[in-house]
Amino acid sequence: MRVEKLNHPVLNRVTYRAYLDGLPVKHVNKFLSHLDKRDFAPNTVKSYAHDLSQYFRYLNKKSLDWKHSDIEVITSFIAFYKHSKADSLSVLPTELGQARSISTINRALASISAFYRYKLNIGELGQSIALEAISTNVSKNPKVKEFLSFASASRPQSVSRELKPFRRAKPVKRKVKTIPEDVQLKLIEFCANSRDRLLICLLLETGMRVGQALQLRHSDIESWDSKLTIFYRLDNSNEVYSKTRTSYEVVITDKWANMYTNYLLNEIGDIESDYVFTKLYRKDGGNRGEPLSYPSVKFLFKRFSNSIGCNITPHMLRHTHATELLRQKVPIEIVSKRLGHSSIETTKNIYEHLTAEDMKNTIFGSKEGIEK
Template sequence: MRVQKIIVEKKDYPLYLLLDDQYEVVEPVMRFIKYLDNTGKSPNTVKTYCYHLKLFYVFKEQRRISLECINFEELANFVGWLRNPTGNINVVEIQPKEAKREESTVNAILNAVVSFLEYLSRSGEFRTINIFKEVRGRNFKGFLHHINKGKTYKKNILKLRVKKKRLRTLEHSEVKAITNACHTLRDKLIIMLMYEGGLRIGEVLSLRLEDIVTWDNQINITPREESMNGAYIKLRKERVIHVSKELMALYTDYLVHEYCEELDHDYVLIVLKETYYGQPLKYQSVLDLIRRLNKRTGISFTPHMLRHTHATELIRNGWDVTYVQKRLGHAHVQTTLNTYVHLSDQDMKKEFKRYLEGREQK
């Protein structure tokens, strides 16, 4: 099984197909991919779904079962296989074995497979498999409890419980050390866009010259269908990011000293190496930059950690969570709440100290 990238006429972005061992197109997956594309899913989402479905088909081949034989029990076996793939042999584990994939990864793959099977069910090509059960609202009274009181919601029985992880953020001194370790204005600009703007890698790489409004210190996140570097805006939603004068000054210096005006495109971030000079920068180049900066500074961080740090700083400084949601480009405010509204031991210490100081003044 392999995932094949294809170029489609009249489309400015690639699509992906699943091929079997004889290099024949897997027809059900092809129709599902076309459905995802037609309903506005981003090219990166379509690519991810295709790779997830490849795992599902590898599992089916190892189990020697057809698509028609997939039932609830086999989906449960698939979840177990994702955590500990064993091929065609039966393995009896005496000692507990660490799972190959984390719970969140397994849930993402399962979600893609369930969406695929639901699509086939709606098309009349597959029977419905009920993996949901109705559950009444939780015991605690949350926001708008009076509206949702007594209502039920559907819960995926096969979904794994994800271990709650505390997001690691960077100290201001660490961010400064990282930017100081950058050898070019372009590299420093990339870091600051992710840190001060809270931008994702795809959003940074998608920036065009017309998106930067220097006189108003404003960056427009603008989804586009075409992409020369494979970078797209998640959710395909527009939003506006306001940044500092210092960041705009850095951007201007980059244009003056490192950017080439004689280009056949208007991407902001370009390759600076002589061989490929002027080409739009790609994902791998940013990942390589982060790896080099990790080595130079001794600070272990990821691109998304810069975004986490920005969001956490906003919340600690009193920003309303709905503003943070809009700035980060989350589809739902609950995502922002679940991800960023967390308290570290240091936060608790500061708040208790503030409480003691207020009590002494009374």
Template sequence: MKVQKVVVEEKSYPLYILLDKNFEVIEPVKRYIKYLDNTGKAPNTIKTYCYHLKLFYEFMSQRGIGLEDLEFEEMSNFLGWLRNPTGEVKVIDLQPKKAKREETSVNAILNAVTSFLEYLNRTGDFKAIDMTKEARGRNFKGFLHHISKGKSYQKNILRLRVKKKLVQVLELEQVKAIIDACHTKRDKLLIMLMYEGGLRVGEVLSLRIEDISTWDNQINITPRDHNENGAYIKLRKERTIDVSKELMALYTDYLVHEYGEDLEHDYIFINLKESYFGQPLKYQSVLDLIRRLVKRTGITFTAHMLRHTHATELIRSGWDAAYVQKRLGHAHVQTTLDTYVHLSDQDMKNEYKAYLQGRET
């Protein structure tokens, strides 16, 4: 199985197809990818779905079955295969083995496959498998409870229960050490945008000079159909974020001292190496930068940890979750609540100390 990128003449971004072991196009997946594109799914989402379906077809190939052979039991076998892929099951010992994929990853793959099968069912190419059960929200009443009046809803019984985990964040001193370890103004600006602006890597690399309003200290996150460096904005919705004067001053300083002249584009972040100077910076360059910074500082972090740190600081300082949602570009406020509004042991300790101080006064 192979995921193949294809360039479509009338589109400004690539699409993806799935090839079998004989390098023949798998037609159902091809039609489904076209459906995703027609319904406005982001290119990165389409790419991810194609790789998820590649796993599904690899599983069916190992089992020697096709779409017409799928039953509920095979879907449950697929779930187990995702957690520990293997051709033939051989019991070596009785010691518990760590799953190859975490619950969130398995659920994401399962969602893609379920969506694919639902599409085939709607087009008449596949007979639906019932993977749901009726459930009643006895322990939780949503704000529409007065309308639904406790009616049952459908729940995917194959979906794994995800363990709640606190997001990993950095201390302020660690962030300062990482920024101080940057050797160029470009690198410092890039790190500060992910931390102070809470931007994703794709959003940072998508920035153009026209997106920056230096007079208002604002940055416009502008979705575009295609970026030369392959960067994409996850949510296709424009938003504006405010930043500090210090960050904007660093941006101006970078343009004056490191940015190229007479470039054929206006991407803000460019390659500074002599042989590639001026080319729009790509994802891999950002990952390489972070690896170097980890080595220089001894602080283990990822690009997303900078974003998590910013969001957590906003929540702890008293920001309403709706404001944090808009600043981060989450599609739903529930995502913000589920991800960041969790109290750590230290949060509890700090609040209790404040409570005791209030009693003493």
């Protein structure tokens, strides 16, 4: 089974479908179409499609029917998937350890759960699935929402022990990576044109996600009012998307506004495009007004990382901006709103390391001062 990208004929956006031996997999694609109608982001639909394709590849390999999969089958799949290569379903030797991260496994569980919930709710499974395998109480009074309820925050007490293998593992919180000021300057100097420098400075000065920046239109920028608006769009021709569904405004500096004006005068020229960041040079003779894509930005960061011998990613610029604001004692409510987070708790969870680290620096910094 493979996943293919296509343009949705009605919604006018990119979506994804599953195919087996050149033929569409109807039961999977019907679910993916359901996600499209519910206005799920294309990247989310893509993730569901890939997770389900791995699950169905496993079922096909074991000659199992998805309609009769029970808890034991899904448990076996997760154990298999956890230790298989990222690009195949061949199991790695035990000594090589876990090939997939906890977050990837949790996402696969959520995808499978959502798929079965959908099939149960539309009546395509009925009693054919082994609900009795979950618990005796459920088999006497089956409720569709209880099947595979491991993907929900709340679980019926009667199925708690049986669903224990499916409880999401708690991911290890990683400290966010930021970029030192000297490396920031090197990155800006590394840029070969004003477009790339404008992009890098925008990410550093606003904390925008790279997808938000690449979908930016000229009409979104109000230089005279020192602000820009981030809109949620699904019709971007470069297939980048704003993760935040709610539009919000971001304040820009006069320095960046002046850089933008110079970029319009000196680089854009006769290029006709609504997008701010476009391809300026085309050796293949293609359209110069085509919006810049994420692979192009990824390639820029890869070349820069190779030049300094240290891995630098676009998202690290976002973390750097947020960290600098918090260290400057900017209220977390303001930082959260600037980053476009849905709640302050999201911001706290990501940047909670600052409290412990700053306390350590304060304590030991003071001690060093006394000793000197």
